[in-house]
Amino acid sequence: MATLNRPGAPDGHVCGIDMAMEVIGGKWKVLILWALHEQPFRRFGELRRLLPGITEKVLASHLRELEADGIVHRVSYDEVPPRVEYSLTDDGRRLNDALQPLAAWGRERSIAHGMEERAG
Amino acid sequence: MATLNRPGAPDGHVCGIDMAMEVIGGKWKVLILWALHEQPFRRFGELRRLLPGITEKVLASHLRELEADGIVHRVSYDEVPPRVEYSLTDDGRRLNDALQPLAAWGRERSIAHGMEERAG
DNA sequence: CCGTATCCAAAGCGATACTG
DNA sequence: CAGTATCGCTTTGGATACGG
Numbered sequence: 001m002a003t004l005n006r007p008g009a010p011d012g013h014v015c016g017i018d019m020a021m022e023v024i025g026g027k028w029k030v031l032i033l034w035a036l037h038e039q040p041f042r043r044f045g046e047l048r049r050l051l052p053g054i055t056e057k058v059l060a061s062h063l064r065e066l067e068a069d070g071i072v073h074r075v076s077y078d079e080v081p082p083r084v085e086y087s088l089t090d091d092g093r094r095l096n097d098a099l100q101p102l103a104a105w106g107r108e109r110s111i112a113h114g115m116e117e118r119a120g
Numbered sequence: 121m122a123t124l125n126r127p128g129a130p131d132g133h134v135c136g137i138d139m140a141m142e143v144i145g146g147k148w149k150v151l152i153l154w155a156l157h158e159q160p161f162r163r164f165g166e167l168r169r170l171l172p173g174i175t176e177k178v179l180a181s182h183l184r185e186l187e188a189d190g191i192v193h194r195v196s197y198d199e200v201p202p203r204v205e206y207s208l209t210d211d212g213r214r215l216n217d218a219l220q221p222l223a224a225w226g227r228e229r230s231i232a233h234g235m236e237e238r239a240g
Numbered sequence: 241c242c243g244t245a246t247c248c249a250a251a252g253c254g255a256t257a258c259t260g
Numbered sequence: 261c262a263g264t265a266t267c268g269c270t271t272t273g274g275a276t277a278c279g280g
Contacts, residue, residue, distance in 0.1 A: 015150075015151070015154045015223050015226075016223045016224065016225075016226030016227035016229075016230060017150045017151075017154065017219055017222055017223040017226055018150060018151060018226070019226035019227075019229060019230055020222045020223065020225055020226035020229075021144075021150060024141075025145075026252085026253095027252075027253070030135075030137045030138060030141060031135070031137070031138060034135045034137065043261085043262090044261075044262050044263075045261065045262075048262095053254095054254095055253080055254055055255070055256095056262080056263065056264085057253085057254080057255090057263090057264080057265090058252090058253065058254075059263095060262080060263060060264080061252095061253095076262090079261095080261090081261045081262085082260085082261050082262050082263085083261075083262090084261085084262065084263090091229070094225060095225055097221070098221040098222045098224065098225040099137055099221075099222065100221075101217070101218040101219075101220075101221055102137055102140045102218045102219065102222065103135050103136045103137040103140070104136065104218065105136075105140055105214060105215055105218040106135075106136030106137055106138070106139035106140035107136035107139075109136075109139060109140075109211070110136060110139050146272085146273090147272080147273070148273095163241085163242090164241075164242055164243075165241065165242075168242095173274095174274095175273080175274060175275075175276095176242080176243065176244090177243090177244080177245090177273085177274080177275090177276095178272090178273060178274075179243095180242085180243060180244080181273095196242090200241090201241045201242085202241050202242050202243085202280085203241075203242090204241085204242065204243090
């Protein structure tokens with residue numbers, strides 16, 4: 001024992017968190033999850049509008065990675081103009097649920113820091 | 121509504137997760153938290169041994185960032201040879217607690233993937 | 241023992257232009 | 261509408277050597 005789960009560690013898989021971090025590690029990924037969990041599905045342009053500042057390249061690549069990781073489901077309709085719908089898989093919904101305590105921690109923290117600023 | 125909490129978004133601070141991600145975003149940070157939560161404190165060299173593959177530079181800089189973020193507490197004893205003890209702050213313990221559902225999700229996932237490999 | 245200093249490689253991200 | 265292609269920058273992390 002006594003080592004954590006990095007590749008090369010004698011007895012890895014102790015805490016499981018870095019597996020999760022690899023999935024949500026991209027700069028915008030948790031925000032994509034959040035945007036998807038509010039609705040049954042979202043279209044590409046809709047996500048782009050919900051994430052001001054993201055580029056098409058980054059949105060597309062993050063969506064492809066989340067799809068490869070089984071977090072996001074993609075349905076492409078063969079129409080003109082094109083229509084593509086993104087949604088969370090069951091595992092994606094579980095991931096999003098598991099993220100909620102972390103979100104709550106972040107919110108508490110931003111409130112506390114806001115109070116500091118007003119006090120200081 | 122309808123936008124998330126990136127800088128520049130009209131009504132940020134909706135989900136709070138990216139604030140948390142900024143704190144735990146470094147490659148080894150969640151592992152450092154995990155290593156610290158098991159004991160009241162850990163010494164520098166102890167952490168280095170617990171995290172096989174991490175370099176001294178990265179460990180030191182991650183610890184300094186976590187300290188600046190109020191997650192880790194550092195106590196330096198003026199002795200020869202030097203002794204420094206790192207521990208979680210209260211906020212660090214809360215963060216670690218908030219990480220547990222994510223860790224559970226990651227463990228379930230690695231189990232599921234292991235079964236796939238043995239089946240395929 | 242507990243770090244810092246320096247340099248380098250790789251990844252990630254952003255800007256822009258273009259396509260089916 | 262929903263992407264892909266290309267390029268360059270910035271950030272991050274790794275290797276190694278050295279210092280209090």
